[in-house]
Amino acid sequence: MDRDAFIAGLPELPAGCILSEEAELRPYECDGLSAYRRLPWLVLLPETVEQVRDILRYCHRQGVAVVARGAGTGLSGGALPLDNGVLLSLAKFNAILDIDVDNRLARVQPGVRNLAITEAVAEHGLYYAPDPSSQIACSIGGNVAENAGGVHCLKYGLTVHNIAELKLVTIDGELLSVGCRALDSPGYDLLALLTGSEGLLGVIVEVTVRLLPVPEQAQVVLAAFDAVETAGQAVAAVISQGILPAGLELMDRLAVRAAEDFVHAGYPLDADAILLCELDGERHEVEIQIERVSKLLQEAGAREVRRARDPAERARFWAGRKAAFPAVGRLSPDYYCMDGTIPRKHLGKVLATIANWSEEYGLPVANVFHAGDGNLHPLILYDANKPGELERTEEFGARILELCIAVGGTITGEHGVGMEKINQMCMQFNEAELQQFHAIKQAFDPDGLLNPGKAIPTLARCAEFGRMHVHGGELPFPELERF
């Protein structure tokens, strides 16, 4: 429809809440997956829940699609705008509404940054556990939309496990409360359904998060290994003993070197892989667990096991891990970050297969990932300026995701499907399952106006993509026969 006419009919909004000039629209052309860019048709920045309701009601009546956007740090293109729809930014929803210390809850607006919650409740000895690498910048609304994870989700769960209530506005402008502050909520579990729904079901306008007491002690152990596979097995050894580390991260040689060059974390440069294992809790318990973990890692073949001598060394160990993505970014003009998850016992063989393919494609891969959860983040290094290299990278990435499915895993652990992995959804799910997803969408957004084209492929798209459903390794995958 005509944009000027659409703007003229908009509900009343404060000055500066409607962006339509190209220069104003440009910052919104992509999210953290910058390989995909599209200039939005129109950006709206409402300030109140009532304005969000009015905007959605108006878009619904006009049949204009809407993409909601938090901080725009997502890595799967979930906030990629439309050239004929509204980009609805929640950036102005940045107030912390209420902190309930007794029940360890905080009620916040969706544009509040993840880390800002922890900062706001620190004086009460509390914190918000999920910690995506982008936690300085990413917003809690986006965390909910993507069901974000992070280093600590091994012990403390994903976003869905750390929220109590949501308020959302449906496409027809209804305001719904889902979830509750008590143990469990009656009715269907809409809280979990909404979490990770990537903006396809409604627009989140308020989040009540659960807070945890800051542990008395946190301590990290670094273990160095001569082979990535041995490090993978060590992960399984720790977890199978019933130890639940606060974080258990693996970095391979390329990632270790890049991080060390960048932040001087003190990592051993001659190791093929390192594990960082963090334990937290009551002081004496942490001591006991550190002893157990150190022994287990040694028995599992670590050539060196080192605990951080002081909080400064602990901070350096983590600084290397947290800076690993940008550090790898310095090795190559571009990199492509994957996010498959696999059952832990397959870590070794999947990493070995990726290494073989890396040689085959001539594209280096650095691995930095949440080993305890089996959540892989292979970073494929490429140069977008070399003809055909992006396409080769995409093909390589797609094969990795298909391998994850074949061993019983999934195509995404914490980054979402977005635009990026939509074709692989055709392999993850069969036709009846995809149809059920479309029926759920229909139950919230019958006209398909919320974030169209993302997360759930149409059956027509899957037919065109032409790949078969391989859920749970039911179909053979020739690369696996070697193992």
Next chain:
Amino acid sequence: MDRDAFIAGLPELPAGCILSEEAELRPYECDGLSAYRRLPWLVLLPETVEQVRDILRYCHRQGVAVVARGAGTGLSGGALPLDNGVLLSLAKFNAILDIDVDNRLARVQPGVRNLAITEAVAEHGLYYAPDPSSQIACSIGGNVAENAGGVHCLKYGLTVHNIAELKLVTIDGELLSVGCRALDSPGYDLLALLTGSEGLLGVIVEVTVRLLPVPEQAQVVLAAFDAVETAGQAVAAVISQGILPAGLELMDRLAVRAAEDFVHAGYPLDADAILLCELDGERHEVEIQIERVSKLLQEAGAREVRRARDPAERARFWAGRKAAFPAVGRLSPDYYCMDGTIPRKHLGKVLATIANWSEEYGLPVANVFHAGDGNLHPLILYDANKPGELERTEEFGARILELCIAVGGTITGEHGVGMEKINQMCMQFNEAELQQFHAIKQAFDPDGLLNPGKAIPTLARCAEFGRMHVHGGELPFPELERF
């Protein structure tokens, strides 16, 4: 429709899988909420997933409603049969299909008993954590349908947190897999949506549960208090220190006396309330935590804090708690068990209000409940043979649920809504929220054939019930003004 004609048209089933004589139907007339009874029209006992698909497809074509039933131990009437529909028993689905020790998963059929899973994996040092009081008898399929809890869910979560995958058959006979064995699944979170959906969305035919390593040590502390309210505050004191007990249960004087008379647990009979606090984990950690908890309970006003001297005493302490419901049943011809949840900080005032109402109605109340989660189980003692006493009990129970909503809690923690609490759903949710629930139902079961009349009230029913929505204490509740 005509039952004989319906039976004649059924897909082929093995001998003994079709029950239609009154004597055969009688055992299925109620579940654990025996105040509601109805003779089913027909009972079917399929043996294979294909038979379930054929039956549902046939019922769908014929427009005949279906109520799925596990072990029939539910406490909210969720498996109450229909006098014009099929009762589909999953009792023959009792095989453990696969135990995956490496990934700590077990794939089981829905009719497998909760405790049978733990027994089957005990040789690997593993167990299945959720432990409803009925765990000897209840089936895992029913646990999923109701999102069952238990003593240990404070630390280990509800059923939804302890399952990885489900297979379900939709009303039109499609077989869907939801969830995954890895960290997180792409697409909408149908695993959580199905869990606790009380048989309204599909029939569960397979469950993959997550297993945990048996803790090295478990130890229990018993604390006696002179007032229920002090015990309630002690619960908040323990939790606010960041201690996460494996179980934290409260019993009031009436429950303590009943349990002591019944199983001779060694409880102090002169206390107004006792707390049982269990800690589990690595041996030294448990020692440290027991010391901390004992100190905290003393500081919170316990007149006596006793730890179980040996495993036999620990078993006795728990035997009293586990037998509390039947023990209370010996005090009175009938009792009615409620299941509201409230934010922990309101425990004291809610228990005091219930005590006042107990006098007002002349109906004794025993309290035995999961204090750590704020999941109340007031047992109202009554005699169904006294005219009007059941009606007074129902009114009293409804007031308790409405009080739970008013303090920001919910009408059910772990027993489900079923038939029992369907009117209170009208107070828990507003019209837009209920409409969204109906839209979800529509997305799975457009003709409304699965477990009709349960869990989610129609808007017409709410209009007839005539009570206002009081979500999150937004409306005043005169009884609370005293506090």
